Amino acid sequence: MNINTLVEQIKKKQSVLCVGLDTDLDKIPKHLLKEEDPIFAFNKAIIDATHSFTVAYKPNTAFYEAYGLKGWESLEKTINYLNEKHPDIFTIADAKRGDIGNTSSRYAKAFFEDLGFDSVTTAPYMGKDSIEPFLAFEEKFTIMLALTSNPGAFDFQTQTIEGTELYKKVIATSTTWEHSERLMYVVGATKAEYLAEIRNIIPNAFLLVPGVGAQGGSMDEVFKYGMNSNAGLLINSSRGIIYASTSEDFAQAAATEAERLQKQMASHLAKLS
Numbered sequence: 001m002n003i004n005t006l007v008e009q010i011k012k013k014q015s016v017l018c019v020g021l022d023t024d025l026d027k028i029p030k031h032l033l034k035e036e037d038p039i040f041a042f043n044k045a046i047i048d049a050t051h052s053f054t055v056a057y058k059p060n061t062a063f064y065e066a067y068g069l070k071g072w073e074s075l076e077k078t079i080n081y082l083n084e085k086h087p088d089i090f091t092i093a094d095a096k097r098g099d100i101g102n103t104s105s106r107y108a109k110a111f112f113e114d115l116g117f118d119s120v121t122t123a124p125y126m127g128k129d130s131i132e133p134f135l136a137f138e139e140k141f142t143i144m145l146a147l148t149s150n151p152g153a154f155d156f157q158t159q160t161i162e163g164t165e166l167y168k169k170v171i172a173t174s175t176t177w178e179h180s181e182r183l184m185y186v187v188g189a190t191k192a193e194y195l196a197e198i199r200n201i202i203p204n205a206f207l208l209v210p211g212v213g214a215q216g217g218s219m220d221e222v223f224k225y226g227m228n229s230n231a232g233l234l235i236n237s238s239r240g241i242i243y244a245s246t247s248e249d250f251a252q253a254a255a256t257e258a259e260r261l262q263k264q265m266a267s268h269l270a271k272l273s
């Protein structure tokens with residue numbers, strides 16, 4: 001996808017909402033379990049109910065890989081459904097990949113070419129040659145972990161090395177890589193107070209911000225410190241939306257929650273020209 005398509009969607013829908021499809025057979029409504037593919041049936045219902053409030057969907061591949069071949073088929077049906085029905089909606093394979101160069105280029109082919117996602121999440125621990133193979137794909141985006149939402153973010157990411165916090169060094173270094181204009185970055189909503197400094201390093205990049213809802217991050221703080229002139233944000237909620245109800249009314253409840261978040265976003269996005 002071209003970045004302008006994403007920005008147009010954000011302005012049109014007055015939303016930066018990313019719905020996380022972390023679909024768990026133990027949590028979806030019981031009546032769906034008799035469907036031939038309960039995971040896809042659930043995802044389809046969630047997409048049908050929420051797409052008008054949403055600019056991105058993010059299936060986390062762990063929830064599909066956990067069910068082996070069947071799970072991978074559910075993932076494939078989900079991305080095909082999104083690409084056919086909603087080609088303007090940005091898609092994220094949340095796979096957190098990254099390996100030596102030739103392996104990374106296979107991961108990139110799997111998610112960008114075979115499955116047809118617009119973007120994939122990556123872990124930058126292995127450095128430049130582990131990320132550049134993803135960046136080689138035109139009109140595809142690589143969303144690199146920068147400062148994550150979990151408590152373990154303080155174990156390494158915020159440690160100071162030679163006077164700079166590691167996450168800042170990682171972000172600044174990544175801007176020197178070939179096709180760094182195809183990078184986006186993950187910053188947890190639980191770390192919103194760090195966003196102003198992150199914006200000093202990468203004023204223009206899009207940030208994927210998970211951690212509102214179930215993890216307790218504040219959306220208003222994320223906008224306050226993280227928004228740029230394109231919005232520059234994709235704010236993810238997974239469990240808070242898809243399990244808003246676990247009864248037969250799950251899709252309606254997901255739509256109500258997605259609309260509530262979209263309305264909150266619109267109050268900040270009204271400033272965009």
Ligand SMILES: O=C(O)c1cc(=O)[nH]c(=O)n1[C@@H]1O[C@H](COP(=O)(O)O)[C@@H](O)[C@H]1O
Binds near residue numbers: 094147186187236237
């Ligand atoms: O890369 C991610 O999406 C991610 C990074 C991060 O720092 N924290 C984080 O929660 N995530 C993912 O975002 C989703 C958050 O889900 P909820 O807490 O249910 O909204 C999960 O799929 C996580 O794997």
